[in-house]
Amino acid sequence: MMRPRNGRRLSTAPIRRGRVPKGRVLKGAAGAIVLAGAALGGTAVPAAAAAGEYVALGDSMASGPLIPDITGPVGCGRSTHNYAHELASRLSVTLRDVTCSGAKSTHMTQSQSTSVGGVDTGTVPPQFDALTASTTLVTLTIGGNDVGLVGIAQDCATLDPTATPCKGEFEDQVAQRTRDFSPKLSAVLDGIRARSPKARIVVTGYGLYIKQNGCWPVQPVLPTDANFLQGSVNAMNDVIRQQTTAHGGTYIDLVTPSAGHDACQSSSKRWVEGYVPVHAAAPLHPNASGEAAYAAVIGGVLGA
Template sequence: MRRTTSVLATTLLAAAAGLGAAVPAVAKVSPPSANPHSIKTSPYVALGDSYASAAGVAPFVVGSPPACSRSTLNFAHDLAAELEPTSFTDVTCSGADTSDFYASQSPGVAPQLDAVTSKTRLVTMTIGGNDEGVFTNSFFGCATISATDVLGNPCERKYGTTFTDAIRTKTYPNVVKALKAVKAKAPAATVVIVGYPEILPEVGRLSCYASMPISMGDVPWLNHEQDVLNEVIAKAAKQTGARFIDMAPSSAGHDACAPVGTRWIEPALGPINAFPVHPNATGEAAMAEQTLLQLGL
């Protein structure tokens, strides 16, 4: 049951108050014909990577593996606070890729699919960004070579279509396989995969370079890479009957170059209560709010 006073709405309104935040665009629902009244929300299992675990966002779940950096303020916990499921299990883990659904990510961390059973009725996740090392090698890799040409596009010149090719040919089938595996274990569940929020503004800004050292010409190139990643995730969701939550419209203007209080993603240098280039607590709350909105809950 939704509480009359929404914790998520309160968080988001507090962040937006006095900051001139833009009203989020109407986001897509996938599939558009789905009946929200048919969605059961318990038992609820949260899977996924660092964007799902809210890596670096204190406080952390007591007793969870430290390497997973599993926050009590991640979007799954925000959803659980709203939906009040009778059973909620969070196995999100920083650094996870799709292979960690089937095998132990590290000592003491069980395969994520172990948490999913035939009784599960709701599953949420973000996954795919770590497959083939795309996220780390592109965003953090580009930061290391940006000083060679701040105004140009040294990363694009070095890597070309390497990352987008890997996303299309490797990440896409990996996500399809992962979603099918979840469906196989929980055939009656609503499976939800949340897209990644916008990390960078539309164009490079020299004023942002100190905190996000990405060359100006590489910003559109990295934005295209993220668009491709979200596109294949949406395609995988459609193919497997999962629900895709599009974060792109609502997260525009809340990127890592936005000021404190407006941004949903913390910058590479000087992040506040989140891992570099990861969602902060407000960003996680926004991911939960969009999930509720786009599912019609």
């Protein structure tokens, strides 16, 4: 049940007013889907057919939680149809996908604790462990958890059109976290280059989650807050672009190609899910169409 910002209880959405605890995006029925799919692992391309070594790093935007089929550690919510697997098929490369839901920049060099529905599912190694001197391509999607945007988006949900917008409550916090993320990303990019000096480093931004002024109540955020939330994504993307360019990497803009595919669109058009998913995907995350589209965008930049 969701508590709107005026405190009245509503039973039409699976979110709660207040900060979402770590790992809550994979809970309840969603967690059951993950657990049921845990044994359905797979690899993108046989090693014998591959012409390069591709390592995918990142968070849930890259891992594709709840998109069938699940592969790797259950707590990472990693899909065989995330953009890394789709891209590897296009490029015919050997893929080592270590993307993991909940990952922050610190989890590039530190182990990460994972959970499903509040149940501990163990730890996964630092993502940088997958990098080698022979790696030829690295993709990275990171920052959303450093800035905490999913949790704040959950906090901003309301079905009360007279509620006070959440922008004033979170604007300064998000701005500070975005500034703090910049040197963290710089260190991550330096770390990739040190471990994989031959690799082409490709860093994605995050896509268009909600259109200008939103679509309340289809997605339960007020127009002011819809613009604040997407604006925060865009500000984070600016940091990602600046740092990627400064470190000689390739930045991939996903906002522009996502126009007309945000969570306000029909189920056949949307690349990202809203607060109540209509496809097998986590709330406020890309669905299978979105991951495939991201792979096509990245592949286009790489000349695949």
